[in-house]
Amino acid sequence: MRLATFTHQGLRGCGVVSGDAVLPFPGGTVLLDVIRTGDLPATGEPLPLAGVRLLPPVEPPSVRDHVTFEEHVEGVRKSVDGRGGVPDAWYDAPTFYFSNPYALIGAHDDVPVPPGCRAFDFELEVAAVIGKKGADLSPEQARDHIYGYTIFNDWSARDLQSREMQVGLxxxxxxDTATTLGPWLVTADELEPYRDADGFLRLTLSVSVNGEEVGRDLLSNMAWTFEELAAYASRGARIRPGDVLGSGTCGNGGCLAELWGRNGRQDPPPLQVGDVVEMTVEGIGTIRNTVVPGTSPLPLPKARIRPQENPR
Known part of the structure; x- marks a missing residue:
């Protein structure tokens, strides 16, 4: 089943996607509540998908973005901080950072260039959406906690990232500016036929810029399964319905920075205003965003190095 959140004639709604239409749930229904309860409301008359604006399927309580593709780590590390190889610590566990749940945009929304950015990049990922709360889960237990999957584009300002990560945080x-989530949420049972003998989802992922393919990979090239991501995220913590767990960016051109690291130069070039980025994931669908101008950064002072005084 594919579940979407959308606006139609100025009203927000959600429902079941069927073919080229969406069957809306009763007015006021929130998809996160459907996920939380597990109850599927009755649906109304179909609305053509062409006549609605798709929003991110859920408004997640939290967004964790893992890094599970070795090829991506190697290329981006070289591009961002100039060091080759993969850190030994990467092999220990599926590391993640918390992203901004308030910066999500829809499947076809425009994406602004982050303030001050001159090296804008996309990142092709798949995200799991949690369906029920849990803590200290095993991977086997975690499978029942994953409600479904969606496409996840972790837009990145590479020049800003390169500088700020020198602080070590x-x-x-x-x-921080935008993350695309969409076009809808595909329930986990729909993707079970793609699961291989090792528990990975064997889905083809591709990304193009202005109609020219830049990257293509298999989701099954992840180093950990989504169940293992959920188990690790729940270690000493709680995961809740609607939480988003990103796979991390795929390899083989899943982002420009990986290619920059391998090529030793910014080739292909950073994204520019007017560029159209399209991502397709087998079994899920396609998202397409156009880069538009962003705002200029308002000035802030550099750190003030002040004489240190002892408290009295």
Whole structure:
């Protein structure tokens, strides 16, 4: 089943996607409540998908973005901080950072260039959406906690990211402006036929810029399964309905920075205003966003190095 959140004639709604239409749930229904209760409301008369604006399927309580593709790590590390190889610590566990749940945009929304960014990039990922709360889960237990999957584009300001990560706290403004989630949420049972013998979802992922394919990979090239991501996220913590767990960016051109690291130069070039980025994931669908101008950064002073005084 495919579940979408949308606006139609100025009203927000959600419902079941069937073919080229969406069957709306009763007015006031929120998809996160459907996920939380597990109850599927009755649906109304179909609305053509062409006549609605698709929103992110859920408004998640939190967004964790993992990094599970070795090829991506190697290329981006070289591009962002100039070091080759993969850190030994990467192999220990599916590391993640918390992204901005208030910066989500829909499947076909325009994406603004982050303030001050001159090296804008996309990142092709798939995200799992949690369906029920849990803590300290095993991977086997975690499978029942994953409600479904969606496409996840972790837009990145690479020049900002490269500078700020020298502080040692991970990305912040380099990842803060926009994340595409969509086009809808595909329930986990729909993707079971793609699961391989090792528990990975064997889905083809591709991304193009202005109609020219830049990257293509298999989701099954992840180093950990989504169940293992959910188990790790729940270690000593709670995951809740609607929480989003990103797979991390795929390899083989899943982002420009990986290619920059491998090529030793910004080729292909950073995204420019007017560029159209399209991502397709087998079994899920397609998202397409156009880069538009952003705002200029308002000035802030650099750190003030002040004489240190002792408290009295």
């Amino acid at each position: 991970g990305p912040c403004k380099g990842k």
